Amino acid sequence: MxxxxxxxxxxxxxxxxxxxKTLSVAQRLEMIQVLLDAGIRSVEVGSxxxxxxxxxxxxxxxxxxxLPLADEVAYSALxxxxxxxxxAKAAGARSVAVVLSATETMNxxxxxxxxxxxxxxxxxxxxxxxxDGLEARAYVAVAFECPFEGLTPARRVIALSERMFEAGADKxxxxxxIGAANPRAVRELLMPLQSYSTAGRISCHFHDTRGMxxxxxxxxxxxxxxxxxxxxxGLGGCPFSPGATGNLATEDLVLxxxxxxxxxxxxxxxxxxAVKHVETLTDTPLGGHSFRWLQRQHQxxxxxxxx
Ligand code: COA
Ligand code: ZN
Numbered sequence: 001m002x003x004x005x006x007x008x009x010x011x012x013x014x015x016x017x018x019x020x021k022t023l024s025v026a027q028r029l030e031m032i033q034v035l036l037d038a039g040i041r042s043v044e045v046g047s048x049x050x051x052x053x054x055x056x057x058x059x060x061x062x063x064x065x066x067l068p069l070a071d072e073v074a075y076s077a078l079x080x081x082x083x084x085x086x087x088a089k090a091a092g093a094r095s096v097a098v099v100l101s102a103t104e105t106m107n108x109x110x111x112x113x114x115x116x117x118x119x120x121x122x123x124x125x126x127x128x129x130x131x132d133g134l135e136a137r138a139y140v141a142v143a144f145e146c147p148f149e150g151l152t153p154a155r156r157v158i159a160l161s162e163r164m165f166e167a168g169a170d171k172x173x174x175x176x177x178i179g180a181a182n183p184r185a186v187r188e189l190l191m192p193l194q195s196y197s198t199a200g201r202i203s204c205h206f207h208d209t210r211g212m213x214x215x216x217x218x219x220x221x222x223x224x225x226x227x228x229x230x231x232x233x234g235l236g237g238c239p240f241s242p243g244a245t246g247n248l249a250t251e252d253l254v255l256x257x258x259x260x261x262x263x264x265x266x267x268x269x270x271x272x273x274a275v276k277h278v279e280t281l282t283d284t285p286l287g288g289h290s291f292r293w294l295q296r297q298h299q300x301x302x303x304x305x306x307x
Contacts, residue, residue, distance in 0.1 A: 002263035006074075006227040007254055008042040008203065009035050011278065013078055014247055015235035017047065017056050019282055025059040027281050029066055034277045035232060036069060038270040040250070044097070044229070047078035048087040064091035076137060080111040085125050095135035097173065098122040100164065102140055102157050105148035106177075110141070119160070123167035130168040138164040139173045139205070143189065145180035154189040161193060161202075171201050173229065176216065179209025179246075183219035190223035197224035205229035206248045207236075208288070213248035214256055221260075228253055233275040233286025249288025251275060272298040 012032055016023060023031070032043060045067065046060035060077065067075055076095035077088045088096050100122045101107045107118045122138055129136035142149075143157045161172045174189065186204075196202050197220075204220045205228070206213040217228060231247035251271040257264050272294050279286045 002261055004226065005221075005257050005262040005264055006042055006203070007040065007250065007257070007264050007266060008044060008074075008076075008227060008229045009040045009232060009250055010044040010205070010229045010247065011035070011231040011233075011235050011250070013044040013046050013057070014205075014229070015231040015278075016282070017054050018236060019056060019284065021283050022056045022058075023281060025062045025066075028059075028063055031232075031278055031281055032063075033068060034274045036073065038274045039264075039266040041072060041265060042074040042076075044076050044078060045093075047080070048084035048091070048093075049078070049080050061087060061091040064088075064093055074135075076135070078139075079125065081113075081121060082125065085128065089132060089134065093134070095137060096125070096129055097137035097139055098125050099139045099141055100160055101142050101146070101177075102152045102160060103142055103146040103149040106142045106146050109148070119163060122164065126164060126167040126169045130170075135171070136169050137171045137173060137203075138169045139175045140164070141175045141177045143174045143181075144176050144185055145178060147178050154185070154192075157189055158192050161196070165196065165201070169201075171203055171227075172196070173203045173205050175205040175229075176207055177205075179207030179213065181206065181216050182212055183215045186216045186219040187223060190220060190225065194224050197226070200226060203227035203229065208234060208246050208248050208252075214252060214289075217248070217253060217256065230254075232271065232278050233291070234288050235278060235282065235284065235286055249286075249291070251294055252288035252290050255290050255294065268294060269298045269301060 047057045051058035077093040104115045126136045230250040230253040232250045234246035234249035236247035254266045255268040
């Protein structure tokens, strides 16, 4: 049987948080629905952050109350602090992801805490999530390079990941926030974490800023990683991290994984409709490297007369 790889769609959070156009809760729900229609079963719904800092994410609590297929889909929420945790839990989130940036400056800019404070808060929240029966996830952001401090030492990211596991994290998400990783750096960082990867406890989050996201996915697969974040059509970026442009496009990730014989449960051609729909909703031109080819295949499939 084909080996399973989880594709976690982060467009509704990482994608939308940096868009000029703020979608309504109804539009965000519509976006999630078209993603589910394409077979996606793991979605980061939004974040519980200050609506003054990120107005695009206001109303995530309301959105959680309306999510379809709640028993079949792994929905998660990003939380920056204790208040975010409490709001997420009250809204019914069953999986929460804290954000620990690997550098001092990035923590300050993103969530206004020092690295040390962030480690303490994240560790506390991992423990609380475990105690409350929620899935506990921890992003280690700017894991390869920080827009303010330059290259991030791999040993620091490894130590932070281990710290989060010790605190109770079910999963650590290695996040290349500004798309600066390369396959060799990915290998160096992930090899020491391989026992966690093969236990399904490491996920990777790449941005395609420099066109290397899929190469980095391949290096991660070779290091045993079987879960990845991606964003429909490549929508996204981080508002607090200059230069963080498009996420790895979901259709590129799914096409590569399916072609390699992994089971994602997602039909790459069905993602064409999702890309177009989200393009209309966000007024942003979208589409990964493979999008035009997928579109042609999609059209050809529709033209085949039904038997
Ligand atoms: N959700 C909603 N509101 C929150 C909140 C949360 N998780 N945490 C704090 N707030 C509110 C406070 O209630 C307060 O509201 P008020 O001004 O109406 O009294 C206001 O935000 C400031 O609170 P404070 O604790 O002083 O926070 P801060 O100003 O130091 O900002 C964050 C810290 C984390 C809330 C803010 O920087 C933030 O939301 N950043 C978003 C980071 C993000 O989304 N990054 C991208 C994803 S990695
Ligand atoms: Zn990101």
